[in-house]
Amino acid sequence: MDFGFTDAQDEFRREVRDFLEGEIEQGYWQPACDAWIQGFDPEFTKRVADRGWIGLTWPREYGGQGRSHVDRLILTEEMLRYGAPAACHWFADRQVGGAILSFGSEELKGEFLPRIARGEAYFGLGMSEPGAGSDLASLQTRAVEDGDYYVINGQKTWTSCAYFAHYFDVYARTDPDAPKHKGISEFIVDARLPGLSRIPMTDVTGTEAWSDLFFDNVRVHKRYLIGEKNRGFYQVLHQLDYERSGMERIMGNYPLFEAIVQFARESGLSHQPVIRGKLAQLQIEFEVGRLLGYRVTSVLEEGRTPNMESSMSKAYSTEFEKRLANVAMEILGPYGQLMPGSRLVPLRGMAPHSYLGSKGYSLQAGTTEILKNVLATRGLGLPGS
Amino acid sequence: MKLALTEEQEMLRQAARDFLGDKCSKAFVRQMEESESGYSGELWQEMADLGWMGLALPEQYGGGGFTFLDLAVLLEEMGRACLPGPFFSTVVLGSLPVLEFGSEEQKQRYLPGAIRGEKMLSLASAESSFANPCGAGITLEATREGDSYVIKGTSLFVPDAHIADCLLCIVKTKPEDKVAIVLADARSTQMSCVPLKSIGGDKLCEVIFDRLAVPKSDVLVQEDRGWDAVERIVRRAALAKCCEMVGCIQRVLEMTVTYAKERKQFDRPIGSFQVIQHYCADMATDVDGARFSTYQAAWMMSQGLPCAREVAIAKAWMGEASRRVMNLAHQIHGAIGVSMEHELHYYTRRAKAAELAFGDADFYREVIAREMGLCQDR
Numbered sequence: 001m002d003f004g005f006t007d008a009q010d011e012f013r014r015e016v017r018d019f020l021e022g023e024i025e026q027g028y029w030q031p032a033c034d035a036w037i038q039g040f041d042p043e044f045t046k047r048v049a050d051r052g053w054i055g056l057t058w059p060r061e062y063g064g065q066g067r068s069h070v071d072r073l074i075l076t077e078e079m080l081r082y083g084a085p086a087a088c089h090w091f092a093d094r095q096v097g098g099a100i101l102s103f104g105s106e107e108l109k110g111e112f113l114p115r116i117a118r119g120e121a122y123f124g125l126g127m128s129e130p131g132a133g134s135d136l137a138s139l140q141t142r143a144v145e146d147g148d149y150y151v152i153n154g155q156k157t158w159t160s161c162a163y164f165a166h167y168f169d170v171y172a173r174t175d176p177d178a179p180k181h182k183g184i185s186e187f188i189v190d191a192r193l194p195g196l197s198r199i200p201m202t203d204v205t206g207t208e209a210w211s212d213l214f215f216d217n218v219r220v221h222k223r224y225l226i227g228e229k230n231r232g233f234y235q236v237l238h239q240l241d242y243e244r245s246g247m248e249r250i251m252g253n254y255p256l257f258e259a260i261v262q263f264a265r266e267s268g269l270s271h272q273p274v275i276r277g278k279l280a281q282l283q284i285e286f287e288v289g290r291l292l293g294y295r296v297t298s299v300l301e302e303g304r305t306p307n308m309e310s311s312m313s314k315a316y317s318t319e320f321e322k323r324l325a326n327v328a329m330e331i332l333g334p335y336g337q338l339m340p341g342s343r344l345v346p347l348r349g350m351a352p353h354s355y356l357g358s359k360g361y362s363l364q365a366g367t368t369e370i371l372k373n374v375l376a377t378r379g380l381g382l383p384g385s
Numbered sequence: 386m387k388l389a390l391t392e393e394q395e396m397l398r399q400a401a402r403d404f405l406g407d408k409c410s411k412a413f414v415r416q417m418e419e420s421e422s423g424y425s426g427e428l429w430q431e432m433a434d435l436g437w438m439g440l441a442l443p444e445q446y447g448g449g450g451f452t453f454l455d456l457a458v459l460l461e462e463m464g465r466a467c468l469p470g471p472f473f474s475t476v477v478l479g480s481l482p483v484l485e486f487g488s489e490e491q492k493q494r495y496l497p498g499a500i501r502g503e504k505m506l507s508l509a510s511a512e513s514s515f516a517n518p519c520g521a522g523i524t525l526e527a528t529r530e531g532d533s534y535v536i537k538g539t540s541l542f543v544p545d546a547h548i549a550d551c552l553l554c555i556v557k558t559k560p561e562d563k564v565a566i567v568l569a570d571a572r573s574t575q576m577s578c579v580p581l582k583s584i585g586g587d588k589l590c591e592v593i594f595d596r597l598a599v600p601k602s603d604v605l606v607q608e609d610r611g612w613d614a615v616e617r618i619v620r621r622a623a624l625a626k627c628c629e630m631v632g633c634i635q636r637v638l639e640m641t642v643t644y645a646k647e648r649k650q651f652d653r654p655i656g657s658f659q660v661i662q663h664y665c666a667d668m669a670t671d672v673d674g675a676r677f678s679t680y681q682a683a684w685m686m687s688q689g690l691p692c693a694r695e696v697a698i699a700k701a702w703m704g705e706a707s708r709r710v711m712n713l714a715h716q717i718h719g720a721i722g723v724s725m726e727h728e729l730h731y732y733t734r735r736a737k738a739a740e741l742a743f744g745d746a747d748f749y750r751e752v753i754a755r756e757m758g759l760c761q762d763r
Binding site: 002264 | 386387388389390391394454642645646653654656657659661662663665666667669670673674677678680681683684685688695698701702747750751753754757758759760
């Protein structure tokens with residue numbers, strides 16, 4: 001057991017912090033909750049890319065830096081600590097790039113990875129459909145072969161990176177006669193293709209970070225098939241292990257944590273044992289979530305794919321984020337209901353924003369119930385129900 | 386960063402698991418709980434021969450020269466086996482504080498004997514409540530008389546005092562009214578000892594000191610640094626208790642998952658029901674949270690890093706997580722789990738005793754609040 005970081009890793013953390021603090025000092029952006037998924041700032045993404053911090057763990061030949069998963073942990077942890085607007089590149093950096101690396105052809109790797117790393121290609125995720133949420137394998141979007149093309153028809157929903165994505169990572173049914181897990185394929189779909197339209201969705205926080213995607217005879221060249229035809233469901237399981245594995249699951253609303261602790265301290269409310277007890281309990285729970293996240297990185301560093309480890313980490317952590325938002329609302333009392341932009345609003349309205357936003361945390365990337373199924377069956381070996 | 390045991394630690398773990406699997410059956414645990422002494426001299430000597438008592442003590446005293454992190458692995462296995470006896474008292478509450486605070490003469494006097502299995506030590510740390518181990522509860526008085534301190538009063542919940550050779554006593558000195566730690570001869574006729582009937586089946590004692598004289602040379606920690614020493618000893622004890630509990634709840638999780646796979650109702654294993662699966666998933670999460678928060682603190686302690694905050698987090702989490710784990714284990718085991726013929730109760734009882742020992746979650750939440758700058762006065 002070694003919970004320490006090397007001197008070089010500590011130095012890297014300082015470098016990331018200096019960069020982010022400099023950004024804030026120059027007024028480029030303000031720390032915000034959910035900025036990793038809702039904070040779209042192409043300029044910021046470009047500045048991050050210029051430092052070589054997108055695709056940090058990918059091989060150098062594809063524009064990456066060949067650095068360790070611990071370095072990426074440090075980078076993302078600091079991005080989240082400062083609530084940096086990293087949504088433009090987050091999905092490609094976290095999972096789509098990895099999917100292309102694991103399953104994509106040399107041609108796809110060469111075409112996309114360097115551009116992602118340069119901060120020039122943003123990806124959104126086209127997984128969920130109106131009728132396919134937890135039961136993702138029941139998705140109905142069809143992709144039919146036609147010469148050198150697949151013709152895609154159907155609808156995706158809750159597609160991330162709504163306005164900004166240049167590409168979507170889309171799962172569609174390529175064999176309707178096969179068992180549902182065995183007839184799905186994965187495609188890269190250019191957002192500019194004819195027949196593809198996106199309609200932004202407004203979530204409960206009032207944010208437009210997602211969209212519905214409509215496919216009307218969208219013709220995608222065969223070279224944009226990732227991996228093997230009809231193996232898409234197995235590929236998505238792999239990708240989901242990465243989607244669930246990061247520190248954004250425990251630190252999505254971290255700026256609120258720091259702000260509410262400071263508020264309690266400065267307002268004198270922390271002199272009340274009940275209030276400081278609640279904050280101390282959050283600190284305990286945060287630390288445990290942080291360690292469950294670190295364990296995922298440790299697994300990645302061993303060269304394994306985290307499965308039950310990332311399920312555990314995400315299921316635990318999103319519940320923590322809900323409790324954090326709720327405790328913040330309690331401490332703020334009636335002021336807690338004031339939304340961002342309101343007169344008299346404390347903490348820039350982060351508390352009610354996060355309180356509402358956190359309802360979705362435990363649904364994205366696998367509901368808590370699905371994650372516990374994974375943990376119980378694949379982690380503990382309990383029989384399938 | 387690598388959150389897995391080293392190869393050497395894995396070997397230690399396996400050796401300990403094999404040995405305790407062989408020597409420490411639940412029938413043996415029950416026998417020890419029911420016996421007066423609470424331990425087996427034969428097993429004690431075998432443990433000494435394996436080098437366990439000296440594992441984390443320097444080679445110059447006959448120890449193995451390993452770190453607290455290695456001891457953590459051993460303690461985890463002991464918790465897993467529900468090992469009865471004075472290992473925790475002798476090593477964690479006795480030898481390690483003597484090593485940390487003792488004079489060379491004191492170390493020579495106690496450590497080699499303790500390592501060889503010839504001397505047993507323990508700590509008299511609390512009078513009224515373990516929930517407040519560092520609080521104002523120290524009422525055991527040591528009055529200066531010439532070149533000696535004379536101890537008078539009662540100390541409660543002292544583990545294994547009835548078999549100990551020496552007690553580290555946390556005392557309030559008179560007339561100075563300061564905290565010091567002295568080494569008291571536990572075989573003295575000026576000291577009497579009554580084991581209490583406690584939930585854990587361990588041997589917690591009421592110790593009555595009737596003008597027990599301790600020469601100045603047996604003062605372990607002087608008044609000026611008494612409080613700091615008490616905090617350090619209690620911190621290490623709390624963490625060591627967490628290590629035992631990691632083993633305890635890990636074993637309970639495994640037993641429960643096995644039972645859920647085997648037990649059939651409605652013609653199927655109950656572990657195939659989603660509600661049972663989610664209970665098990667919750668247990669696993671609590672166990673892993675406990676494991677990593679405990680080992681993080683143990684790693685820091687073995688590196689000599691400040692770890693008050695990390696120990697507090699580990700012990701606070703453990704107190705409540707272990708209770709949740711035990712509750713779900715009982716729920717899944719059903720009625721058989723509440724019978725004395727099943728072994729679950731050994732873990733249930735020990736988990737509760739451990740929760741109360743060296744500070745519970747409320748106590749450590751306050752410690753953490755202080756670390757977060759949330760308390761008015763430090």
